[in-house]
Amino acid sequence: MATPHTTSRTRPTKVKKHARTQKRKRDDVDAEKLQDAVSQIDLNSTHTSFSDLPLSAPTVEGLKSAHFSTLTDIQAKAIPRALQGSDILGAAKTGSGKTLAFVVPVLENLYRAQCVGPDAGLGAMIISPTRELAIQIFEVLRKVGGKGHLFAAGLVIGGKGLQEERDALSRMNIVVCTPGRILQHLSQTSTFNVDNLRMLVLDEADRIMDMGFKKDVDAIVEYLPPDRQTLLFSATQTKRVSDLSRLALKEPEYISVHEAASAATPKTLQQNYVVTPLPEKLDTLWSFIQSSKKSKILIFFSSGKQVRFVYQSFRHMQPGIPLLHLLGRQKQTARLEITQKFSNAKHSCLFATDVVARGLDFPAVDWVIQVDCPEDADTYIHRVGRTARYEKEGRAVLFLDPSEEEGMLSRLEQKRVPIERINVRDKKQMSIKNQMQSMCFKDPSLKYLGQKAFTSYVRSLHVQKDKEVFKIENYPLEEFASSLGLPGAPRIKYLKADPTEVKELKNRSRMETALSESESEASEGEEGEVSTKKNGVRTKYDRMFERQNQDILADHYSKMVRNNDDDELDLNKLDGEQIGDDALFDVKRRIPADQALSSDDEDVEQLSGAIIEPDQLGPRSINIPGTSAPLILDSKRREKLLKSKKKVLKLKDRGNKLVFDDDGNAHQLYELENEDDFRARGAADEQRERFLLSERERVEEADLADKALAKEKRREKREKRKERERAEEDGGKADEDGETGEDLMANFAADAEAGEDGDLEQERPKTKRPKKWFEQDVVEPEEEEREIGTFDEMEAAAARLLG
Known part of the structure; x- marks a missing residue:
């Protein structure tokens, strides 16, 4: 018998883990029994709790752990029909539990069909319009299905490597995704198979x-x-036949639990609107934030550039409440971090676009503020649905321009949205226009953000379909630009474009935009109009040499600087007759000029302060104040040079900096003495000796004056001390009651008088201590008391003490 192999290890070795085996179908599931129970559900009866429905044990355990017990209206009607396999169109108010209405049927239908493991393939696909909503749906799916279900669920929304998602897709049974990303995998990932798909869910x-x-x-x-x-x-379901036919629905059941309700919004939501002119919107918003610092506020704007500008501006002004901003152009990690911060915050203010208007569940939102009017009533309903969720209370305020009031209120009335008008208190209203102008003047990047915010807002007004609400000619755009801190309203060029085409262009991806631009440039090059490349082909080297620095001084920023050669364009006109390029918007800074001067010569004279000779033909000479020689104008480039104050300043002579002496006479900052006058007073060594001698005499005279002053102070101090001693001797002894006959007030006045000099020291009684055993009886000579007054006396005393 062989001896067992021994080692030096004192602890038993761990058992090697076996390789993960492939998931198989569960043997303990009685699918037929569950299927019979589901088929016997009475759809006409009312169900109040999840225990009334035939659900599997893992789902029941997941609902219990997530504290879901009572069915809402949409869940009570949608879940039984979805369990029986019917197609459903579900519409309910925001915050009514629609997510759980399709998560439970997905888990149960796949559980009964035993769609588990990689061999089963993809069984359910849940599509949401935004990444944040997809993450929220996946969290609900993980909570409910993570207590016993063996499905492999995944989240495909982008933000990660494509290869990493490809490897995970082949093993998924349930996928939560966004439309663009899942379409990319359907068209590019060869291992992604959807032939066994059983359920398709579209949220929002x-x-x-x-x-x-x-x-x-x-x-x-x-x-x-x-x-x-x-x-x-x-929350606002579509009923169009074209949409339903595209999805190939089979006899869908339309479930609208709140269709007969008096209002399309929750009863616990208090809705108000404020009629505020467009230039006063930021003032009203700032005043509201200042009065609601202990609240959780969600503020909606129509564009991401407005969100960035208002966030940066208010952040510099420090309102006293944490500020956050969320828009679609941010990276996925930043969007998730901001969403998590706002969800966990107790008091915070989030500036956002409509990317968070649908489906997202932020806990305990107190206020929803809509600074910009929504495009329609459905968007309004989704925005205000971020508060007053699950029968909690909330408040919503809508800012309306006077031109928007009538049209928007009629649209809300058609959707059964109750809303009341409120007014802003004049005492609480604060104006921030001066602060905005100061910040834009000091920070060019903030001014640039303001210009882009103005452009994006006007563009959003232009592309709106409902022209009865958004009448762009009635908006005071010049005053609105001033309220943003801009020196003038940027010039905007419009095209007679169809709003549907404009919106399609806005939603187009960057890759498609770049391809269309390259195709158009190539076609222009083939025609020989624009491109000078051979055969109209632009290579990667051509693109490399055409790149420019993408800072605030790039081409898109230089478009905001107005060229005088361009014609004036009215901001409130949409005729498009003055536009010759294909850009939808072309922003230039608008500088109001004096229309009294007509000729270019008069314009140059006004801006530069020069005297021009208009009768002269050919090159002209201009006398600019502050220059020694006239400036010759021999080209248009030299004429344009005079329109810049900065360049005209370089042409002028530089001034001299002057200083004034005690007599008020002006001298140059570095003024030198005449050399002849200096030599007339003698040699340099002799002048130096005379200077040192005069300074020594002056110092000695000052020293004598200081000694006399110190001696007088010592004499006064001695006299005051002697007077105090005499007063103490003549004061008498204490009486029987412990009171003395001296005048305490007089002593206090004398002490205060003596303390003004700062030289009086309080005398302490000297007690003679007994000598130690090692000390000798040495008789010290009595030193004559001296008063040290000058520096020489101090040195002499120090020398005596040192021996």
Whole structure:
């Protein structure tokens, strides 16, 4: 028998982990029993709790751990029908629990079908319009399905490497995604198979079916099998036949639990609107933030550039409440971090675009402020739905320009939205126009953000479909630019473009925009009009040499500087007759000029202060005040030079800096003496000796005066001390009651008088201590008391003490 192998290890070795085996179907699931229970559900009866429904044990455990017990209205009607396999169009108010209405059927239907493991393939696809909403849906799916279900669920929203998502997609049974990213995998990932897909869920379906995702959804549906179950949920559901036919729905059941309600918004939501002119919107917003520092506020703007400008401006002004901003152009990590911060904050203010208007559940939001009017009533309903969720209270305020009031109120009335008007208190209203102008003047980058914010806001007004609400000719754009701190309203060029085409251009990806631009440039090059490249082909080296520094001085910023050669364009006109290029917007800074001067010569004279000779033909000479020689104008380039105050200043003679002496006479800052006068007073060595001698005499005279002053102070101090001693001797002894006959007030006045000199020291009684055993009886000679007054006496005393 062989001896066992021994080692020096004192602890037992760990058992090697076995390789992960492939997930298999569960043997303990009675699918037939669950299926029979589901088929026997009475759809006409009312269900109040999840225990009334035939759900699997893992789902029941997950709902219990997540503290879900009572069914909401949309859940009570949608879940039983979805369990039986019907296609559903679900519409309910915001915050009514629509997410759980499709998460539970997805888990249960796949559980009964045993769609588990990589071999089963993808069983359910949940599509949301935004990344934040997709993350929220995935968290609910993980909480409910993480207590016993064996499904492999994943999140595909971008922000990560494409290869990493490709490897995970082949093993997923449930995927939560956004339209653009999942379409990219359907078209590019060969291992992604959707042939076994059983359920398709569209959350916020009306937004997904909108123009921005129309092409993506059509392409996604072509990849999916036709025999599937489709669920559509939203707060404002679409009923258009064209949308339903595109999704290939089979006899869908329309469930609208709040269709007969008196209001389309929750009853616990208090809704108000304020009629404030466009130039006063930022003043009203700042005043509101100052009065609500202990609240959680969500503020909506129509564009991301407005969000960035207002956030940066208010952050410099320090309102006293934490500020956050969220927009679609941010990176995914930053968006997740900001969303998490605002969710966990107790008091905070978030500036955002409509990217957070749908589906997101921020806990305990007190106020929803809409600074810019929403594009329609549905957008308004989704925005205000971020507060007053799950029967909690909330407040919403809408800022309306006087030109928007009538049209927007009629749209809200059609959607059964109750709203009341409130007024701003004049005492609480604060103006921040001066601060905005000061910040824009000091910070060019902030001024640039303000110009882009103005441009994006006017553009959002121009592309709106409802022209009865958004009448761009009625907006005071000049005053609005002034309220942003800008010196003038940027000039904007419009095109007679169809709003649908403009919105399609806005939603187009950057890659498609770049390809279209390159194709247009190539076609122009082939025609020989613009491009000078051979055969109209632009190589990567051409693009490399055409690149410019993308800072505030790049081309897109120089467009905001007005050229005098351009014609004036009225901001409030949409005729487009003065535009010759293909850009939708072309922003230039607008500088109001005096129209009294007509000729270029008079304009040059006004800006430079020069005297021009207009009768002269050819080169002209100009006498500019402050220059020694006249300036010759021999070209238009030299004439344009005079229109810049900075360049005219360089042409002028430099001045001399003067200083004034005690007599008030002006002298140059560095004034030298005449050399002849200096030599007339004698040699340099003799002048130096005379100077040193005169300074020595002056110092000695000052020393004698200081000694006399110190001697007089010592004499006065001695006299005051003697007077105090005499007063103490003549004061008498104490009486029986312990009182003395001296005048305490007089002593106090004398002490205060003596203390003004600062030289009087309080005398302490001297007690003679007994000598130690090692000390000798040495008789010290009595030293004559001396008063040290000058520096020489101090040196002599120090020398005596040192021996």
